[in-house]
Amino acid sequence: MKAVIFDFDGTLADTLPVCFYAFQAVFKEFDNLEINEKEIVAMFGPSETGIIKENLKNQNHDLAIERYYEKYREHHPQIVQDNQEINDLLNHLKSQGYKLGVVTGKGSRSLDISLEELQMQEMFDVIITGDDVTIPKPHPEGLNKALAMLGVQNHEAIFIGDSDADISAGKQANIYTIGVQWLPNFQTVQFTVQPNLTLNSIKEFHFVLESQD
Structure with missing residues (x-):
């Protein structure tokens, strides 16, 4: 080997908890949608950008993607x-x-x-x-x-x-x-x-x- x-x-x-947190924040802010961890895992496969583009109904994808990374960075030290x-x-x-x-x-x-x-x-x-x-x-x-x-x-x-x-x-x-x-x-x-x-x-x-x- x-x-x-x-x-x-x-x-x-x-890092899964901080991923969940950031996705939940984005879907709440942009779609006013509460999503649970199981629903987020079902979206996994593409990158975060792909997940947001494929699943967010709000068409302001670029801002939503930036918000995801803001939340991810901001809360990483406390969560991970x-x-x-x-x-x-x-x-x-x-x-x-x-x-x-x-x-x-x-x-x-x-x-x-x-x-x-x-x-x-x-x-x-x-x-x-x-x-x-x-x-x-x-x-x-x-x-x-x-x-x-x-x-x-x-x-x-x-x-x-x-x-x-x-x-x-x-x-x-x-x-x-x-x-x-x-x-x-x-x-x-x-x-x-x-x-x-x-x-x-x-x-x-x-x-x-x-x-x-």
């Missing part, structure tokens, strides 16, 4: 906590010589905010956001791009994610795919597409790494 590729929201950072276990895992992987990647449906603006807030800007060798693909997960386009940019074959990498879309994308890219439920908030409770492995804690992943040595 040469590379570890991660999803972001719900996998590397407990730094996770030392995640930081230690990423540092350990880098120290062992693994190439690290992120393939996320997030747009680059919100990802940059989160990477800055969590001081992860220099951690990854490749980042593919929802702005970088034509077809979002569960399509494997993003993963295939990441593999090419990392210079590794699919059998030399693993992909880690928390949603059915992640697992499906990983399987379609023929990458060993791990489904995780190791943060307080994650997307999928029961995977409908079965990952190669399901983990409930970061400590369990360390055991998997030790078995590779």
Whole structure:
């Protein structure tokens, strides 16, 4: 194994609550619509820009998108906590010589905010956001791009994610795919597409790494 590729929201950072907050604020302000977390998750796939353009009835999409990012940045420090276990895992992987990647449906603006807030800007060798693909997960386009940019074959990498879309994308890219439920908030409770492995804690992943040595 040469590379570890991660999803972001719900996998590397407990950012789902701030995503929900920002979307709820936008739909309330522009459509006067109360939406719950389940309804928001059902919209996931495209980036935030795509979600707003596809689902907001109010046609002032540009202002709504800007409001989303305002809310996301404003409330990120209060809602998203730094996770030392995640930081230690990423540092350990880098120290062992693994190439690290992120393939996320997030747009680059919100990802940059989160990477800055969590001081992860220099951690990854490749980042593919929802702005970088034509077809979002569960399509494997993003993963295939990441593999090419990392210079590794699919059998030399693993992909880690928390949603059915992640697992499906990983399987379609023929990458060993791990489904995780190791943060307080994650997307999928029961995977409908079965990952190669399901983990409930970061400590369990360390055991998997030790078995590779």
